[in-house]
Amino acid sequence: MNIGMEIDNSELFKQTFLQAFIGLSLMNEEGQFLEVNETICQLLGYTSDELKSLTIHDVTHPDDVADNLSFFSRLKKCAITNYQTEKKYISRAGNVIWTVTNISKVKDSNILIAQIKDITAQKQKEETYKEKEAHYHLMTEYSTDLIMRHDPSGKAFCISPSAKEILGYKPEELMGVSPYDNTFMHPDDLRLTIASHQQISYTGKITKVRYRIRKKNGVYTWLESTAKGIFNKATNQLEEIITVSRDCTDHVMNDIKLKESEERYRTIVESSIDAIGIHDLEGNLVYANPSALKQLGIKDVTGQPIHNFLTREGRDKFDGRMAEFEQINTFTNRLVDYKVKRCDGSIRDVEVMTDKIIYEGKPAVQFIARDYTEQKKYEDFIHKADKLNVVGELAAGVAHEIRNPLTTIKGFIQLFQAKHSCYEQYFQLINSEFDRVEAIIYEFLTLAKPHKETIFKEENIFQILEEVVTLENANALLKNIEIEYKSVQETLLICCDKRSLKQVFINVLQNALEATSEKGKIEIFVEKKNNQFVEISFKDNGCGIPKHLIDRLGEPFYTLKEKGTGLGLMVSFKIIENHRGAILLDSEEGEGTTVTIQIPLCGDCPQISVGNV
Template sequence: MEISDELISDENIKIAKQKNFYFKQSDELYRSLFEEAIDGIVFWDNEGNVLMANQSALKIFECTSEEFLKGNIWDFVLEKNDHFNSLLKKFYELGEIRDELLFLMPNGQLKQLEFTAKKHFVDGSNMTIFRNASERYKMEKELRESEERFRKVFEGTLDGMVLWNRHYEIIDINPVAADFLKAERDDIIGKSIWDILEDHYKHEIKIHIDELERLGTSDSTLTISSEDGNKYFELSSKGNVASNLSLTVIRNVTEKIGMQEQLQKSDTLSVVGELAAGIAHEIRNPMTALKGFIQLLELSMKEDHSMYFKVIMSELKRIESTITEFLILAKPQAIQFKDNDMRKVMNETLELLNGQALMNNIQFNVEYANELPYVFCEPNQMKQVFINIIKNAIEVMPKGGFITIKMDNKPSDFIHIVIEDEGEGIPEKKIKRLGEPFYTTKERGTGLGLMVSYKIIKEHRGKVEVESEVGVGTKFHIYIPVKRN
């Protein structure tokens, strides 16, 4: 069967019309995509001259179509530095690049633009798609600055900080916390909390973490024993501060707790002083009458009752001694500070106590440094301190022994006096309470003697430290400043 030339011609015309229609539709489609694209699209020649740009590009570059078409695409780049030159070289060698640069708009505005460029995309022209990354760049910059600020706070704070995850692994730790744990930061990161804690602290930490998981926050105080005495650390934790991480802040509150204890002692001292001022004179007046009448009765007392008389007089003296200590606390004493040789003051004190020491089979062992500076002090008050401490030493040595008194000038700003006994010693937990009113380690005692002694040393701007070992004995270290305060 033969097909006429006329039919073939009609078919070709039909196909050609369809192609023209599709080409026209495709052209309109691409033009529509080009014009309505969210990203800026720019066509340019090998010299960088702008050939065509869509509306998004004009908006990004803050130009009209006429202004933009007259320009060169690279004229908008802020800095033609080595990085820019290497980008152009790479583009012409590889035919495509993807990067970010800072562009300067005609109105003076700076924009960080990310772009993708293709070489000879159509008809020998090059195409670049631009996207405004200024907001993202700004957010990233703010995020970096925020992270840097947090890092500076994290690293530089005076408190210890530990970041750990829900598996109890340490993600980060600052130098202060690492110092608290006596370890290197790099050795701790990645380890479990339970691996770095000593066994006897794990129970307290578990209670702390259980409360954190239950309530979202937890606060507690951890007591750590050391050679220098107990140290107290305040733990404050907050769960899920970021990405399933918990933050624990560690604060050394040893000094704070010490101040609180000192304040409590001061409050008690104030109450005792007020109490003493109110009742001391009321007790002393009838005491004076009792002593007078007993002395009168002594003249007519039979020998059989002399023992009772001695007991009564002994107890009255003890009551009078207690009243005297109350009065010292209750009101300021008439004192006169002057330069004194502390060795002379101590020797005069030992002479007063020598008889009592001999009766208890106790000897004084004295060791003084050869040259000691004079101390600006009130000698009678210092004698009162030495009497109180040495009498206590005598009373805790019922089987006799030696009481050693040492005196030197170390450190050089102080006279250092050591009074050492060979008694039973004092448990560590009781040492802290020495100097509190009515606290004593003796069966018969008020605790006021040491309280008065601590008060006198404090008024001389000195300090008292107690060192004791159960079964061995006790040392009282007294430091009195040499210079006038």
């Protein structure tokens, strides 16, 4: 190497000294700064000249000055040749600077060289960590929850004192113990807790799990634990698991009791003979029990409006109840009657009780409905029977008291008629009224003898109808009303009392003639149904009957005719009932009325029917 290329070693040392990344300084044995580099100037906030006027003791933190002087004394006495320590400095701005300071004595001289490395950031992290640790220990010391730290395998290495209160163990008794040991964990919960542990290990997500663990006294208790995995940021490996657990036995027991209560309630609702359902505040059904589905005759009602199953009157009532609810946010505790439409079109009478509930987190209305259609029919039957008994008792007395004097009066009227033919028109009027009175008396007597035995015989329904139509055709011609009747076959046998049945047909046909205006028409149809019974329908195009009055027809003394008694139709109902048949009425105001009489076909015909009229 050429002499010109050689590097001045002293210059090289000087540049290395000045540009070093750690603080460097030369000092005498008293600690006076002789030379400093830029790093130490920046660290302490002084210029080079300012530091050279100071000693290292001047910038040392008061807490470390005594130790500093001690070290320098030993260096001066050659007791040591160097030392290294963590110490604090005070910067020109008054900030505390943490450092690792290494001071060595240059061989065969009174010069000291100091190396100062800034570790303030590291120390701050350590202090922060210590504070957090202190907070953690404070929290675990006084927490009523069981706080534990586990290694990646699940073994506990830090346990809060609450372990004694919750599990009966002192914390040291559980150190290093795995919770997955059969001694502690309930066998039925092992799979669930292990799966939770694996989830933490793989994903690091917070998990929550309930399980049973055996206490020191041998009794299992329910714990609810929230667990979080702590991972090494550099390696992304699980370092520990922190769990916070609390005794949730009471909560679990309450959940079990609530579930049992719900099951009992569901069983009661599902097996109830009453219709029970729930609808939202818009009136759409969200639930219906089997009885409700049966009552409506359908398989599912979910989402259907209540209106679909109510008559017009029922819809108005329902809307009124919902408007009441909107005003006072509850329902008055009372039963409301509705007429409900089944899917087959039939109408049922139901009484409904409603109440406000919460269903699936939303306000809703629960209703309990009881079908009392049959009960109402029975009550109506009893009511009519009571009336019938009264009429029977009245008829027995009145008919007897009126018939005898009426016979005498009628006889004398006939004698007067023979001698005073000039008043023939008056006598005819008197005799017609006598006939009407006798007809009424006959109806009274019919009611007064409900238990008369009547012989049932096989009769041809077409022959009976022919006789009735022939008899009433004269009245129809006088009123200019057409009776249309054609036999579809010659013979159709039924088991009946011919006289009583003729009385019914005449009564129905006369009512139709009275209700039909001039040039009107009455049609008679006969139809065989399912080889079980025959239907005889009398259809007129008269004035019709209001719907709300139809149900009352057949009651004693209830009539829509000006001079009627209401007994004729009642007797007709009774006769057909004793023939094991039925009378059905259908009418529209202004369009006419159809009376349908159903009578069983001839089968095992009883020769005597007790209780016939």
